[in-house]
Amino acid sequence: MVAVSRSFAGTLLRQYPPADILTIRLPLAILLALPLLAPMLLPSTRLLSLAITAAIFLIVANGLHIVFGYTGQLSLAHTTLWGVGAYTAALLAIHYGWPTAALIPAAGISAAIAAVAIGIPAFRTAGFSFAIITFAFAEILRTVAINWRDLTNGGAGLMLRTPPTSIGPIEFETIRHLDNFYYLTLAFAYLSLAGVFLIRQSRLGRTFIAIRENESLARSLGINVYLHKLIAFGLSGFFAGVAGVFLLYNNQKIEPGPLSPFSAFFTIQFLLMILIGGRFSMLGPTIGAVIAVFAPEVIRPLIGLTPLGDLSTARIQIIFGSTLVLTVLFAPNGVAGQAKERYGALAAALQKFRERQGGAAPPGAAAGG
Amino acid sequence: MSQELSVFMQQLFNALTISGVYALVALGITVIFGLTGIVKFSIGELLTLGAFLTFAFWEGGTTFFLAVPLAAIAVGGFSLLLERGAFRFTLDQPINGFIVSLGLILVLQNLIIEIWGVGFKAPIRPFTQVWEVGGVSMPVQRWFVVWVAVVIIGLLFMVLRYTKYGRAMRACAEDRDAAALMGIPVALVIAGTFALGGALAATAGGLLASLFAIQPFLGSQYLLKGFAVALVGGLGNVEGAVIAAVLVGLTETMGSGYLATEWRDAYTFGLLIAILLVRPRGLFPARGRLQETLQ
Amino acid sequence: MLKIRQLSSFYGPIQALREVSLDVDSGEAVAVLGPNGAGKSTLLRTISGLVKPRSGSILYREHEIVGRSTHAIVKLGIVHVPEGRRIFTQMTVLENLMMGAFTRDNKKDIEEHLEFVYEFFPDLAEKRRQLGGELSGGQQQMLAIGRALMSEPSLLLLDEPSLGLSPIMVEQLGKTITAIRQDLGMSIMLVEQNAGLALELTGHVYVMQAGRVVLSGATDEVSIEEIRQAYLGGVSNS
Numbered sequence: 001m002v003a004v005s006r007s008f009a010g011t012l013l014r015q016y017p018p019a020d021i022l023t024i025r026l027p028l029a030i031l032l033a034l035p036l037l038a039p040m041l042l043p044s045t046r047l048l049s050l051a052i053t054a055a056i057f058l059i060v061a062n063g064l065h066i067v068f069g070y071t072g073q074l075s076l077a078h079t080t081l082w083g084v085g086a087y088t089a090a091l092l093a094i095h096y097g098w099p100t101a102a103l104i105p106a107a108g109i110s111a112a113i114a115a116v117a118i119g120i121p122a123f124r125t126a127g128f129s130f131a132i133i134t135f136a137f138a139e140i141l142r143t144v145a146i147n148w149r150d151l152t153n154g155g156a157g158l159m160l161r162t163p164p165t166s167i168g169p170i171e172f173e174t175i176r177h178l179d180n181f182y183y184l185t186l187a188f189a190y191l192s193l194a195g196v197f198l199i200r201q202s203r204l205g206r207t208f209i210a211i212r213e214n215e216s217l218a219r220s221l222g223i224n225v226y227l228h229k230l231i232a233f234g235l236s237g238f239f240a241g242v243a244g245v246f247l248l249y250n251n252q253k254i255e256p257g258p259l260s261p262f263s264a265f266f267t268i269q270f271l272l273m274i275l276i277g278g279r280f281s282m283l284g285p286t287i288g289a290v291i292a293v294f295a296p297e298v299i300r301p302l303i304g305l306t307p308l309g310d311l312s313t314a315r316i317q318i319i320f321g322s323t324l325v326l327t328v329l330f331a332p333n334g335v336a337g338q339a340k341e342r343y344g345a346l347a348a349a350l351q352k353f354r355e356r357q358g359g360a361a362p363p364g365a366a367a368g369g
Numbered sequence: 370m371s372q373e374l375s376v377f378m379q380q381l382f383n384a385l386t387i388s389g390v391y392a393l394v395a396l397g398i399t400v401i402f403g404l405t406g407i408v409k410f411s412i413g414e415l416l417t418l419g420a421f422l423t424f425a426f427w428e429g430g431t432t433f434f435l436a437v438p439l440a441a442i443a444v445g446g447f448s449l450l451l452e453r454g455a456f457r458f459t460l461d462q463p464i465n466g467f468i469v470s471l472g473l474i475l476v477l478q479n480l481i482i483e484i485w486g487v488g489f490k491a492p493i494r495p496f497t498q499v500w501e502v503g504g505v506s507m508p509v510q511r512w513f514v515v516w517v518a519v520v521i522i523g524l525l526f527m528v529l530r531y532t533k534y535g536r537a538m539r540a541c542a543e544d545r546d547a548a549a550l551m552g553i554p555v556a557l558v559i560a561g562t563f564a565l566g567g568a569l570a571a572t573a574g575g576l577l578a579s580l581f582a583i584q585p586f587l588g589s590q591y592l593l594k595g596f597a598v599a600l601v602g603g604l605g606n607v608e609g610a611v612i613a614a615v616l617v618g619l620t621e622t623m624g625s626g627y628l629a630t631e632w633r634d635a636y637t638f639g640l641l642i643a644i645l646l647v648r649p650r651g652l653f654p655a656r657g658r659l660q661e662t663l664q
Numbered sequence: 665m666l667k668i669r670q671l672s673s674f675y676g677p678i679q680a681l682r683e684v685s686l687d688v689d690s691g692e693a694v695a696v697l698g699p700n701g702a703g704k705s706t707l708l709r710t711i712s713g714l715v716k717p718r719s720g721s722i723l724y725r726e727h728e729i730v731g732r733s734t735h736a737i738v739k740l741g742i743v744h745v746p747e748g749r750r751i752f753t754q755m756t757v758l759e760n761l762m763m764g765a766f767t768r769d770n771k772k773d774i775e776e777h778l779e780f781v782y783e784f785f786p787d788l789a790e791k792r793r794q795l796g797g798e799l800s801g802g803q804q805q806m807l808a809i810g811r812a813l814m815s816e817p818s819l820l821l822l823d824e825p826s827l828g829l830s831p832i833m834v835e836q837l838g839k840t841i842t843a844i845r846q847d848l849g850m851s852i853m854l855v856e857q858n859a860g861l862a863l864e865l866t867g868h869v870y871v872m873q874a875g876r877v878v879l880s881g882a883t884d885e886v887s888i889e890e891i892r893q894a895y896l897g898g899v900s901n902s
């Protein structure tokens with residue numbers, strides 16, 4: 001996965017002209033490479049398992065980004081698709097003994113199919129109607145997961161106590177291999193990031209964004225809006241389904257309860273991640289997922305010093321929710337949007353400085369993407 | 370009365386109760402949407418807040434019949450503050466208002482957990498009698514809920530049709546700029562609508578506190594049903610919301626009465642999908658400039 | 665009565681008004697002409713407070729009204745009949761007229777105005793129980809004007825009232841506007857594409873082009889040819 005991250009970073013860096021080496025390329029490259037060192041840097045297994053959670057969330061959030069961020073369609077069934085992937089993997093592993101390497105594409109495809117199946121009727125509507133139809137499908141799927149006991153084992157869910165099967169020479173058998181599981185998850189997190197990046201650069205991605213910006217204009221340009229929405233939804237489902245495999249291994253089970261992907265409010269949490277990270281930025285979901293998982297860890301000891309005292313989960317949620325409200329009111333483009341503005345300003349200042357020095361500064365100082 | 374008929378009547382009575390509650394929530398959602406284009410999801414949490422405040426007032430010695438209006442007024446005021454503090458800045462971009470409401474769900478739900486804990490509160494039972502008519506058992510408490518809902522809905526309709534401010538609300542819903550040109554203080558009307566929506570949801574919550582044990586996650590379930598109702602009726606259409614509430618209440622109770630109970634939610638949401646596929650803007654689409662640009 | 669100086673308005677980055685200055689005297693009717701997109705509607709929207717100007721001033725009877733909210737401006741006596749009539753289609757004719765009287769509290773007063781508007785527009789009296797959306801285009805325009813008269817404004821802003829009306833209806837509209845000015849003594853600012861009609865009804869004309877006032881003068885002093893020139897390649901003024 002090092003190779004993946006390097007070639008990905010290469011494509012990424014080509015995006016930015018050399019003038020930004022200090023302001024953009026270097027910090028970004030370091031930031032993106034940092035997770036590779038996590039097993040060495042993070043002091044406890046607990047923190048490492050949080051890093052695993054963050055990596056899984058990141059895959060899910062990147063998937064949602066394709067349909068919500070790029071295409072502008074507010075899907076409230078996204079985490080349900082995540083759950084669909086997890087159930088698919090659990091069934092194939094338990095009943096048919098499929099190896100992990102086969103579960104990953106299978107779960108992805110099954111969630112993508114579910115997404116398309118929901119999308120075919122749902123995309124006949126738009127706006128809030130679409131949002132609520134996806135939500136209705138999510139609720140129906142949850143009801144199915146609870147009630148189709150022969151298949152899903154009802155509310156108790158499916159258990160998978162075995163660790164991932166080895167992929168090539170890499171094994172995941174014992175707890176000592178938590179590192180390996182982390183790297184496997186991380187590899188797919190990087191892949192998901194590369195995925196949203198490549199889609200953004202492609203004709204497909206530009207079409208998605210055209211639909212988000214002005215649907216009727218896109219239609220008048222001859223774009224098949226319905227089909228492209230379906231493609232976006234299918235792709236997002238694929239990401240979610242893949243993440244389902246990791247969720248399954250990480251929790252050793254999948255169930256349809258209130259703290260599972262089948263809870264409506266889990267989808268809302270992912271929307272929040274994207275919004276806090278920045279809904280118009282490629283790195284938005286990544287930033288959002290990392291903040292959502294690690295911010296409580298950072299805030300907790302700090303708040304411990306204040307009269308607020310011990311930070312319960314409820315209080316963390318209150319802070320998270322307030323952050324979202326403030327983000328929308330004061331920084332509607334999220335953290336990435338803010339960062340871009342700051343970097344843009346910094347780069348512009350740098351450029352001006354160079355110009356004043358008489359040096360021929362390369363063009364295109366502000367960050368794109 | 371024959372056995373079958375009395376079973377049917379029983380279902381009908383149950384449907385009526387639940388429809389009343391759904392209608393109140395849906396009206397709260399629909400009036401706010403009608404005026405602002407904002408889908409205010411956090412209204413579910415205002416319902417929960419209404420339920421817990423009702424419970425708190427009642428525990429503090431207030432009678433239930435006073436506790437509900439007190440809670441409605443308090444939550445209405447709170448909703449007004451939220452509009453002044455947050456939602457009014459999102460009027461140009463209703464989707465941002467929707468997102469703000471998602472953030473508020475987290476804040477409010479967890480505030481309620483912080484204050485009252487995650488446990489259940491036993492239902493308040495101001496009436497304990499049960500009327501038996503031909504094998505149909507009708508707790509007086511449920512009749513009370515139905516009548517309160519009917520009276521509130523009736524009042525709301527009268528206000529909208531016959532009072533100056535009600536008409537101003539309808540004018541704002543149809544065309545905000547044109548309403549402003551009539552000298553209507555649109556910002557004030559919108560703020561008032563948020564207060565009204567909050568109070569309606571809180572009333573629903575207060576009534577629920579007399580039917581079932583309440584817990585902090587109460588709101589999400591009713592929000593979703595209320596929203597489904599508002600959507601089926603046509604977002605922004607008050608008459609549509611009431612008709613749809615009865616439709617959804619009937620589907621749900623008849624479905625779980627005659628078919629399998631555990632699929633209850635699936636009936637509602639199946640109905641929702643079916644209706645929206647045929648009529649994407651609901652059974653009775655609201656007509657206004659905002660609705661036309663949004664949907 | 666209305667004194668506009670150096671008014672500039674924007675829609676986001678787009679500048680729609682560029683330092684517009686303009687006067688309306690008491691009891692006077694003023695025409696604002698100009699091609700599509702010239703900024704005529706924006707001018708009216710800025711006066712009535714629907715658009716906030718970035719700079720400039722609007723004095724109305726010595727009051728600065730820039731920065732006031734629309735409903736406060738209506739209370740001062742400026743009523744704007746917007747482009748496209750914008751009547752409330754889901755309300756009855758009577759309810760529409762009652763909305764026009766929103767700033768009034770005195771019941772008797774409102775009744776009197778209602779009678780007056782019904783006299784002015786007998787068609788509306790006949791259809792008082794019908795929904796606004798069921799009226800014909802001409803009747804809707806009458807309703808829009810009648811609704812504005814309910815608050816007895818001293819300055820009436822009319823945005824393209826003749827749009828989409830039959831020639832007969834346009835003629836009737838002309839009579840109505842004259843009557844409003846002469847019999848009721850209201851000042852009128854009339855935005856029109858129909859230059860012929862506008863010049864007939866008003867004493868002073870302003871021509872706008874790309875956000876600027878490019879020509880102004882007394883109606884009997886400017887020639888149709890000059891106005892055509894001012895449109896700058898703009899099509900004829902029908």
Ligand SMILES: Nc1ncnc2c1ncn2[C@@H]1O[C@H](COP(=O)(O)OP(=O)(O)OP(=O)(O)O)[C@@H](O)[C@H]1O
Binds near residue numbers: 680698700701703706
């Ligand atoms: N809501 C808006 N958002 C952005 N730009 C606008 C908006 N309304 C008008 N504009 C732009 O402002 C300029 C002036 O528009 P305005 O409507 O004032 O012109 P007008 O003279 O009334 O034209 P018409 O004769 O077509 O009514 C135009 O370029 C128009 O595109």
Ligand SMILES: [Mg+2]
Binds near residue numbers: 704705706747
């Ligand atoms: Mg215009």
